[in-house]
Amino acid sequence: MHIVLDRRPDGGVTATELDAAAMPHGTAAVEASDLAEFVRSREPEHPRWVWSSAARWYPALLAAGVRVERCVDLALCRRILRTSLLTADSELAHEPATGWDDLARIATAAAETPGAPTLFEVGESAPAAALDPVREFQAQQAAAIGATQPAPLRLLLAAESAGALIAEEIRFTGMPWRADVHDRVLTEALGPRAPDGRHPARLEALAAKIRELLDAPRLNPDSQPELLAALRRVGLDVTSTRKWELRELEHPVIEPLLEYKNLYRLFTANGWAWLDTWVHDGRFRPDYVVGGVVTGRWATSGGGALQLPKNIRRAVVADPGWKLVVADAAQLEPRVLTGLASDVNMADAGRGRDLYDSVVAAGVVASRREAKVAMLGAMYGATTGDSARLMPALRRAFPQAIGLVDRAAEQGERGDQVMSRLGRTSPRPGGAWREVQDRASQPGASAADERRARSQARDWGRFTRNFVVQASAAEWALCWMAELRLRLAELGSDLVTAPHLVFFLHDEIMVHTPERFAPQVERLVRDAAAQAGRLLFGTFPVDFPLQVATVDTYADAK
DNA sequence: GTTTACGGCGCG
């Protein structure tokens, strides 16, 4: 059963119940102040709540202590359906852009554009009929049912919508974060916090030393051009100030300079200013953007939750009497590729053991490092170095899997779109791309035109090569998390007192749980991973082993 | 003065 929620101009809500054919068979007018109670009262019937976006509707419900099991996030689902090759013939895909597309674009924009309408403003002023969620849901249903392969697409829509709920729940509960521990980490590394955001003592001392060693008393080491010039002035033949280039040089300034860069990064990206901005009441609240990446990965908008450096993970500490269950999927992308290609050889290699070790044991390459580099190269489209050199051996050993990514690359080079396992579709290359290709195929094309077109085609081919794997891996992760969320809810539905997800990072999840539930949570995490594999790849025997750790602090998870 | 691009580096 579906219940569609729509905001009326007077601020109240219309709830429309739909039958299996998505036809309305009853509406209720609900005052805004009664909405949470209304949702709570209907939730035992396990409806799927249909709303413009979870980001818009769900926070207020969570704040009122109400969780929902399932939803349809129309903004996110529209974006998928409007661009999927599986629904390319649908009316939905062909209709002109509407306010729903604005909503979808804003919902999945990683950064807010100043002055642009926010998610909460779009549609508020438009005529109600323009953004009728019942009609929109019916149009989406029609597109999904008429899809070339409805089943995977419907799974994708459900998973994406579950992701939207999870993102809001994580934002609501937050990730446990000990500001005092974070401050200790910073103080140990940088010296005590200086007033007014000024550089702390250690950073200043290192800067002074660098100026002295480079004989540049006015040098600002944060300025790349100034630093580059100063390095060249003392006879160092560098073309950049990147740390891996600096590391190769022999000069007394290199050591303090590398240390300075390291500490400077900590200070600016995750220093006291970050702590003040993003951590409140013992919680870090990541600003996830579901579907923010074209491949379906999540992005973030502010807070940098997807880039938490290892050195501050000590500050992520479970509450007293609680634990963190941290799990990550081992070699997720190659295993997803295995399933995509139904590559039995690769599935055998990955079964019950480290995939890369097996590739070595099979005599394909000489070391685990080479196996990893070769596999990543296959999925990223390496053209040079060790990785490219190892590709032929890998292709011989796993023709099915490598053939799949090679074909995806060829499609991209031609300008064709490619699809993930469940039907998420890569964007079309832009107009400029087509122009360059067209020009190169004209009779009068110069060698330079052809070179440029070729190089650009290869660039896009590397993108589509990676897209099929990365997008399908993102789907596996969404399914994993959605399955886990439902299983965790059986241990207790209250987000504050029961085990709940607090972090997600592409192939890694973290559950904050009362200590006594930790063993059960570990089991559920594994069950959910197995189920995600079945949802994506049916009975094909590809394993998705996890590294699971129950810890007090995130730093101990790996 | 304000916005955009770039270099650099963190994460998967």
Added chain:
DNA sequence: AAAGCGCGCCGTAAAC
């Protein structure tokens, strides 16, 4: 060693 994919964020410098 740091390429081959996907990101966000910082500060500075360049462009407007």
